[in-house]
Every structure is written in structure tokens, then in C-alpha cells.
Amino acid sequence: MYTLPAYIFLAVAFLLPVWVFYTRYGPSEYKGAPAGESQTGVSVHILVLGDIGRSPRMTYHALSIAKHGGKVHLIGYLESTPHPDLLNNPNITITALPPPPRRPQSVPFILFAPWKVIHQFYSLSKLLSYGLPPAQWILVQNPPAIPTLAVAVFICYLRESTLMIDWHNYGWTILAGTKGSRHPLVYVSRLYESLFGRLGFVHVTVSAAMARQLRKPPYSIESAMIALHDRPAAIFQPVTSQKERKEILTRVIPEKDLVPRLLDGSMRLVVSSTSWTPDEDFSILLEALTRYAAGPGEKSPVLAVITGKGPQKEMYEKKIMELTKAGRLPNVRVTTVFLPFPDYAKLLACADLGICLHTSSSGVDLPMKVVDMFGAGLPVAAYSGYESFKELVKEGENGRGFETAEELADILGHLLSPGGQAELGTLKKGAVKEGSRRWDEEWDSKIGMIMGLVT
Numbered sequence: 001m002y003t004l005p006a007y008i009f010l011a012v013a014f015l016l017p018v019w020v021f022y023t024r025y026g027p028s029e030y031k032g033a034p035a036g037e038s039q040t041g042v043s044v045h046i047l048v049l050g051d052i053g054r055s056p057r058m059t060y061h062a063l064s065i066a067k068h069g070g071k072v073h074l075i076g077y078l079e080s081t082p083h084p085d086l087l088n089n090p091n092i093t094i095t096a097l098p099p100p101p102r103r104p105q106s107v108p109f110i111l112f113a114p115w116k117v118i119h120q121f122y123s124l125s126k127l128l129s130y131g132l133p134p135a136q137w138i139l140v141q142n143p144p145a146i147p148t149l150a151v152a153v154f155i156c157y158l159r160e161s162t163l164m165i166d167w168h169n170y171g172w173t174i175l176a177g178t179k180g181s182r183h184p185l186v187y188v189s190r191l192y193e194s195l196f197g198r199l200g201f202v203h204v205t206v207s208a209a210m211a212r213q214l215r216k217p218p219y220s221i222e223s224a225m226i227a228l229h230d231r232p233a234a235i236f237q238p239v240t241s242q243k244e245r246k247e248i249l250t251r252v253i254p255e256k257d258l259v260p261r262l263l264d265g266s267m268r269l270v271v272s273s274t275s276w277t278p279d280e281d282f283s284i285l286l287e288a289l290t291r292y293a294a295g296p297g298e299k300s301p302v303l304a305v306i307t308g309k310g311p312q313k314e315m316y317e318k319k320i321m322e323l324t325k326a327g328r329l330p331n332v333r334v335t336t337v338f339l340p341f342p343d344y345a346k347l348l349a350c351a352d353l354g355i356c357l358h359t360s361s362s363g364v365d366l367p368m369k370v371v372d373m374f375g376a377g378l379p380v381a382a383y384s385g386y387e388s389f390k391e392l393v394k395e396g397e398n399g400r401g402f403e404t405a406e407e408l409a410d411i412l413g414h415l416l417s418p419g420g421q422a423e424l425g426t427l428k429k430g431a432v433k434e435g436s437r438r439w440d441e442e443w444d445s446k447i448g449m450i451m452g453l454v455t
């Protein structure tokens with residue numbers, strides 16, 4: 001008969017100290033104007049669980065918000081030098097996350113993963129609760145989704161911030177690519193991403209196809225959804241003067257002896273850019289280059305420069321060395337570099353053709369590198385076997401699509417030969433045209449309006 005009062009007593013005895021503790025020591029709440037309703041005092045925490053220097057889209061969000069007077073805390077790992085404009089912008093503060101724990105080879109992934117997630121959850125929650133002032137908005141990049149989405153939802157609830165999720169892709173489809181679609185973690189990750197994803201107030205996507213997909217199960221998102229296509233930032237510009245081309249190539253290309261041949265056109269320059277992740281199969285490019293080199297007729301010598309940093313770099317460097325030593329790449333030199341961002345942008349502008357091996361794990365994301373290439377006036381040969389491809393590359397207008405090494409070898413054989421120069425010129429014009437549509441216009445009219453920074 002005393003059961004109910006006893007339960008009430010126990011509930012009060014438990015909840016009262018929690019409430020007292022929370023009101024005394026809990027994080028402060030955001031008390032400014034509601035999100036989107038004020039042009040002044042807009043504050044945004046931009047959160048990416050990746051290297052800030054290799055997160056161009058989040059960098060551009062930060063620069064756009066700052067340009068319109070908003071205050072930004074950009075939170076992520078500091079592994080490479082961030083975009084130079086971030087460093088001296090008075091409206092942007094970069095907050096570095098402590099590096100995540102590294103898995104010792106002897107510890108299996110399944111045991112290590114929970115520890116890494118707990119470490120990241122703790123350091124992110126601590127920083128966002130107590131290390132930074134409350135913000136009007138939290139803008140989070142997805143993926144990585146675990147644990148960022150959950151932390152962002154939790155902090156928005158505690159601090160009264162408004163959550164905007166920028167969907168670059170899905171974490172679970174990337175995981176399925178490495179672990180197989182039946183792995184239990186893939187199932188958990190899909191469930192997690194669709195449940196927490198639903199709690200965003202505004203959703204931004206990299207393609208229209210992704211925006212359509214997020215409306216359907218398993219995501220079934222009903223809140224505001226905006227497709228914001230990547231566009232090149234101002235740092236990517238075509239280079240037309242031969243003097244500038246010479247200065248850039250001499251500074252940037254490791255093989256200095258090849259520069260005169262690149263300048264007089266007797267050797268062609270192709271560039272590919274990557275994060276060296278397993279979703280980009282560089283053996284397609286290597287096989288295409290060996291086919292190109294072995295193909296009939298006289299071939300223009302080629303220098304292929306692959307830019308970027310990432311986990312599979314060393315593995316492919318070994319393959320490149322083996323192919324070269326075995327004499328399978330006559331007249332073709334393949335080299336890898338990681339450049340300061342402004343030099344990366346300039347190198348693209350000096351090339352004859354850009355190569356993109358991005359394969360979309362979800363079928364609906366798009367490669368930022370192609371956007372960079374168009375900004376630099378560089379036409380592309382790009383892997384085309386996914387749904388959203390046509391939102392970016394227009395076949396025969398600004399690039400060519402391929403699905404196999406054989407097709408890529410044919411494209412190289414044609415576009416780098418004297419007979420292919422007219423087509424390459426047409427594609428270049430198309431790339432310059434596509435690249436002239438810039439990030440600022442796209443961002444101001446969509447995100448700027450929603451955040452109340454642009455009227």
C-alpha cells in the first residue's frame with residue numbers, strides 16, 4: 001500500500017540531486033535571438049570529426065558565415081595546414097580536437113571501436129558543453145556520424161542550439177564498403193544514422209538525389225531539406241599565362257626535369273586528387289595508364305600527378321614503383337604529392353586533364369575534387385557509375401565518364417592525342433563555364449538566407 005509514495009520518494013531522491021547538480025554545473029544555454037531570425041549575433045559551431053585542412057566544404061561554410069559577420073568556432077582535427085583564409089579571419093576560431101586513440105595492430109577492430117567512440121564522445125561533449133560558449137547553430141558534417149551526430153543532438157538539447165546537418169554521404173554505406181553489407185556494425189550504424197539524422201532542424205545535402213533519398217526510409221526526414229551543390233572557392237582559378245604556368249610547375253612538380261616538356265606540350269599533364277581511401281580504386285588509373293602506354297600508335301608522354309594524403313597512399317606508391325620497374329609504364333611517369341592548398345589549386349589549373357576515381361558508396365554523393373578541377377578550368381575524366389554523377393559532369397560538355405580501366409585508357413588515348421585536341425578544347429571551355437558558378441552565390445541564396453545572414 002506504500003508502493004506509490006515509495007516510488008515518488010525514490011524518484012525525487014534521485015532526480016533532485018541530478019537537477020541541483022545540473023543547474024549548478026550544467027553547461028550554459030544559448031539565450032540570443034532564435035536561429036534564422038537575426039542578422040546580427042549569428043554564432044555557429046561547425047563540427048567535423050576529420051582533418052580541418054582536408055574538409056573543404058566545412059571550410060567554405062566557415063568562410064561564408066564569417067564573411068557575412070557571423071562568428072564561427074570550427075572544430076576538428078588539425079593534421080594538415082588549414083585553408084590560409086581561415087587562419088587570419090577575426091570571425092573564425094579554430095578549435096583542435098585531441099587526436100583520437102590509434103588502434104594497436106594486435107587489438108581487433110570490434111574491441112577497439114567502442115573505446116575510440118567513448119573517447120571521442122567524451123572529448124567532444126566536454127568541449128561543446130564547457131569549452132566553448134553556447135552557439136545559435138551547430139552545423140555538423142555527416143559522415144563521420146559516430147559519435148558526432150549523437151553529440152550534436154545532445155548538445156543542441158542541453159544548450160538550446162539549433163542543429164543543421166550537412167550530409168556529404170552516409171557513414172553506414174562507407175562502412176558497408178569495407179566490412180560488407182551484412183556486418184552487424186553496418187546495421188547498427190544505419191539505425192543510428194537514420195534515428196539521430198531525423199533530429200536535425202535543417203538538412204543540407206551535396207546533391208538533389210541525396211535530398212530526395214533522405215525523405216524516404218530508413219531516414220524519413222520531414223524537416224527542411226536543401227541541396228547545396230559544391231562550387232569552387234575563389235582560390236580555384238584557371239591559369240592562362242604561360243609565364244605563370246612555368247612559375248607554378250617549377251615550384252610544385254617534384255620532377256623538375258620534366259617542366260620544359262610540359263611547357264612546350266611534348267608531355268601531357270594529368271592530375272588526380274584523393275584522400276587515398278578504399279572507395280577510390282587507383283588500380284583502375286594504373287591499369288589505364290599501362291594500357292595507354294602499351295596501346296598502338298605513337299603516344300604523347302604523360303606525367304600523372306596524384307595529390308592528397310590518406311591511408312592507402314603507401315600501398316599504391318609501392319604498386320607504382322613495381323609497374324615502373326617492370327617497364328610497364330614506358331613514357332609515363334606517375335608521382336604522388338601533398339601540396340599546400342594554394343599550390344594544389346594552381347597545379348590543377350596547369351594540367352591538361354583531371355582524373356576522378358570517386359565511386360559513391362551511397363550512389364548519391366559527389367566528389368569535391370571535380371568541383372575543384374572545374375574551378376581551375378580543368379576538364380575531367382571521371383568514374384560515372386552512380387546516380388548523382390550527372391548532377392556534376394555533363395558528358396561531352398565538361399568531361400567524360402568511364403566505368404572500367406579500358407574505357408579510361410581509350411579516353412586518355414583520344415584526349416591526349418593530336419586528334420583529340422579539338423574535343424579537349426571543347427571540354428575545357430565547358431569546365432571553365434561550369435567552374436564560373438561559384439560557392440558564394442549558391443551558399444548566400446540558400447544557407448545564408450536560412451541563417452538570417454543574407455536577406
Ligand SMILES: Nc1nc2c(ncn2[C@@H]2O[C@H](COP(=O)(O)OP(=O)(O)O[C@H]3O[C@H](CO)[C@@H](O)[C@H](O)[C@@H]3O)[C@@H](O)[C@H]2O)c(=O)[nH]1
Pocket residue numbers: 053054055056057168169206230273274275276307308309337338339340341344358365366367368369370372
Ligand atoms: N591541401 C591539399 N589538399 C588536397 C590535396 N589533394 C587533395 N586535397 C583535398 O582533398 C580533397 C579530395 O578529397 P576526397 O576525400 O578524395 O573526396 P572529395 O572529392 O573531396 O569528396 C568528399 O567530399 C564531398 C562533399 O564535399 C562528399 O560528397 C564525398 O563523399 C567526399 O567525402 C580535395 O577536394 C582537396 O580539398 C593536396 O595535395 N593538398
